[in-house]
Amino acid sequence: MAQVGLTHFLVVSSILFSLGIYGIITRKNAVMVLMGIELILNSANINFVAFSKFGNLGINGQIVALFVIILAAAEAAVALAIVLNIYKTYTKVNVDEIDHLKD
Amino acid sequence: MTLYDILFYLFAVITIASAFVVVTTKNVIYSGFSLLLTFFGVAGIYVLLGADFLAIVQIMVYVGGILILILFGVMLTNKITDVDIRTGTIHLLPAAVGVGILFGALISVMVWTDWKSEPVELPVTTTYTIGRELLTNYVLIFVLLGLLLLVVLIGAASIARRDKE
Numbered sequence: 001m002a003q004v005g006l007t008h009f010l011v012v013s014s015i016l017f018s019l020g021i022y023g024i025i026t027r028k029n030a031v032m033v034l035m036g037i038e039l040i041l042n043s044a045n046i047n048f049v050a051f052s053k054f055g056n057l058g059i060n061g062q063i064v065a066l067f068v069i070i071l072a073a074a075e076a077a078v079a080l081a082i083v084l085n086i087y088k089t090y091t092k093v094n095v096d097e098i099d100h101l102k103d
Numbered sequence: 104m105t106l107y108d109i110l111f112y113l114f115a116v117i118t119i120a121s122a123f124v125v126v127t128t129k130n131v132i133y134s135g136f137s138l139l140l141t142f143f144g145v146a147g148i149y150v151l152l153g154a155d156f157l158a159i160v161q162i163m164v165y166v167g168g169i170l171i172l173i174l175f176g177v178m179l180t181n182k183i184t185d186v187d188i189r190t191g192t193i194h195l196l197p198a199a200v201g202v203g204i205l206f207g208a209l210i211s212v213m214v215w216t217d218w219k220s221e222p223v224e225l226p227v228t229t230t231y232t233i234g235r236e237l238l239t240n241y242v243l244i245f246v247l248l249g250l251l252l253l254v255v256l257i258g259a260a261s262i263a264r265r266d267k268e
Contacts (some may be wrong), residue, residue, distance in 0.1 A: 003108070005220050008115070010218075012118065018205060019125070022199070024215075025194060025201070025202070026193060031173060032131060035135070038138065039125065039126075049148075053154075054150070054220045054222055055219055055220075058217070062156070062233060063236055063241055065157055066233070070167070071248075073164055073252075077259040079255070080173070081262040083168040083180060084176070084180065088214075093180045
């Protein structure tokens, strides 16, 4: 419980990153996998902003974080469109059952 | 323990607890709403780091945009008449072990590395500085991202509505 510094923010972002990876690995539903990806992008963003405050990045870290948010929005839109298409074709969105490419 | 520290621990606990609910609960809807709390907690952490503009962008884009999109995805890919919107889980034990090892490695790197950690002087309101930088040093990326968003809009619409043929 020391004075809050850079390490505290980095630890929070590591926990968020690990939870995101865990969600991506264990979830079957494709929408849930997307939520895990959002968690990971958020943890990366916390790192960018934290180094912008404590490191040498200055305002540039915040601008890169802004670009990451924009890319996350684009990625979510395309991924949701793909998930909807998969649902229309197979009437299920579980990523472990969509394995027709194997045959 | 100053007010800053108390606020940090509050936001950190909100973020991590709700992220834990996101990845562990069985109900997809509960996960979506916990994701809302996670995004708010991250926005609070941005405010504590002096990034006020980014916090507002986080709330507007993530909560107002991406979360609504995800909830629509949940609603459109589950039959509404299905009462329990549940999702299965696979590889629970190997995933827990692997993620635990990864987490240990990450934490040890984060804690034991000797980061340069003196708070630098950021402008009190960052909007002016970010706006200037976006239209001078980052103008190419700014314009390209605008183009990318247009392409994504058209592409997502055409992928999702491909039912004519």
